[in-house]
Amino acid sequence: xxxxxxxxxxxxxxxxxxxxxxxxxxxxxxxxxxxxxxxxxxxxxxxxxxxxxxxxxxxxxxxxxxxxxxxxxxxxxxxxxxxxxxxxxxxxxxxxxxxxxxxxxxxxxxxxxxxxxxxxxxxxxxxxxxxxxxxxxxxxxxxxxxxxxxxxxxxxxxxxxxxxxxxxxxxxxxxxxxxxxxxxxxxxxxxxxxxxxxxxxxxxxxxxxxxxxxxxxxxxxxxxxxxxxxxxxxxxxxxxxxxxxxxxxxxxxxxxxxxxxxxxxxxxxxxxxxxxxxxxxxxxxxxxxxxxxxxxxxxxxxxxxxxxxxxxxxxxxxxxxxxxxxxxxxxxxxxxxxxxxxxxxxxxxxxxxxxxxxxxxxxxxxxxxxxx
Ligand SMILES: Cc1cc2nc3c(=O)[nH]c(=O)nc-3n(C[C@H](O)[C@H](O)[C@H](O)COP(=O)(O)OP(=O)(O)OC[C@H]3O[C@@H](n4cnc5c(N)ncnc54)[C@H](O)[C@@H]3O)c2cc1C
Numbered sequence: 001x002x003x004x005x006x007x008x009x010x011x012x013x014x015x016x017x018x019x020x021x022x023x024x025x026x027x028x029x030x031x032x033x034x035x036x037x038x039x040x041x042x043x044x045x046x047x048x049x050x051x052x053x054x055x056x057x058x059x060x061x062x063x064x065x066x067x068x069x070x071x072x073x074x075x076x077x078x079x080x081x082x083x084x085x086x087x088x089x090x091x092x093x094x095x096x097x098x099x100x101x102x103x104x105x106x107x108x109x110x111x112x113x114x115x116x117x118x119x120x121x122x123x124x125x126x127x128x129x130x131x132x133x134x135x136x137x138x139x140x141x142x143x144x145x146x147x148x149x150x151x152x153x154x155x156x157x158x159x160x161x162x163x164x165x166x167x168x169x170x171x172x173x174x175x176x177x178x179x180x181x182x183x184x185x186x187x188x189x190x191x192x193x194x195x196x197x198x199x200x201x202x203x204x205x206x207x208x209x210x211x212x213x214x215x216x217x218x219x220x221x222x223x224x225x226x227x228x229x230x231x232x233x234x235x236x237x238x239x240x241x242x243x244x245x246x247x248x249x250x251x252x253x254x255x256x257x258x259x260x261x262x263x264x265x266x267x268x269x270x271x272x273x274x275x276x277x278x279x280x281x282x283x284x285x286x287x288x289x290x291x292x293x294x295x296x297x298x299x300x301x302x303x304x305x306x307x308x309x310x311x312x313x314x315x316x317x318x319x320x321x322x323x324x325x326x327x328x329x330x331x332x333x334x335x336x337x338x339x340x341x342x343x344x345x346x347x348x349x350x351x352x353x354x355x356x357x358x359x360x361x362x363x364x365x366x367x368x369x370x371x372x
Contacts, residue, residue, distance in 0.1 A: 270286065
């Protein structure tokens, strides 16, 4: 029937690392979902994700975690060093790993395959987002659809009509991401080193022999691959032994933003907020967006006029916290003066000496706290 209207609960625009998982999770919760992406081919993404404990449970429930071929690398200890304090901050959690490192591409491919299998994914669809509204007939692939809720999950690099306003905090950073092999076992330690020119994170990468690591170096300065390699060698020759870099280093512009409430759309993942990767939490926060959305969808009618408001009032707080914390951290380290150094030292002191503060920090990083 040509004029038939296909009625759905959710349209998800963008089947990236968050949109595709939102589709799978909503489908599993028995909602009728369609997810579309403008690209047919999944872009090769050579990055890794530090998956926190909460997100790991989420992936396990969806049947993803246990089927990953490349062995996720647990993070058992996090060592934080900087150029202001004399000794490092060390975080450990005995009951479970604080996080696990996996390959972005492998996970996304697995989720996309599942979506194809249950026939709820359409790719190569480039619809006009500015003409899109919930409860209004939309034509996709020459068929008429009506959706109760429209989720926007198109990542951060989008050129939406910015009547959907967002706050931006651009520090001009680029992140440089690559891999290196090393002689010594990484012992499942993760490192964050705050240099004056920007933070350097080194994480254990998926491998069987524990002799492969990944790095993310972020800076606003112009820097060559040779300079990046020499910074890493200087910092890690002792802990990791001889270092052999893999060929490519990829560059990612970092442009943090935070979107405000929207009465028509539900923004999730990087479309809602994009934060500096210094805390390795952007995607983990996206998982919390999905979890909150599912909880609300089971509690309230999707037709409830307050639904979007309730979602945003829940998600904006934590998003703002991470957006501000990561931006402030970089600002303090990049602008050395007595006041900034004092604030950093006070933060170190609190984390080092007050167990309650340290435990809260660890639980938050693991996604094991619910702020509201
Ligand atoms: C260097 C770096 C390291 C990181 N490391 C970590 C980490 O360790 N841990 C962590 O939690 N987070 C990390 N992050 C953050 C994480 O990568 C992002 O939060 C996550 O990728 C966001 O997923 P997303 O689905 O919102 O966006 P994306 O993955 O960008 O997906 C967007 C999708 O939307 C599609 N799309 C775009 N426009 C349209 C349109 N008009 N119509 C239809 N489809 C469209 C695109 O094709 C794409 O498939 C890191 C980020 C960077 C830059």
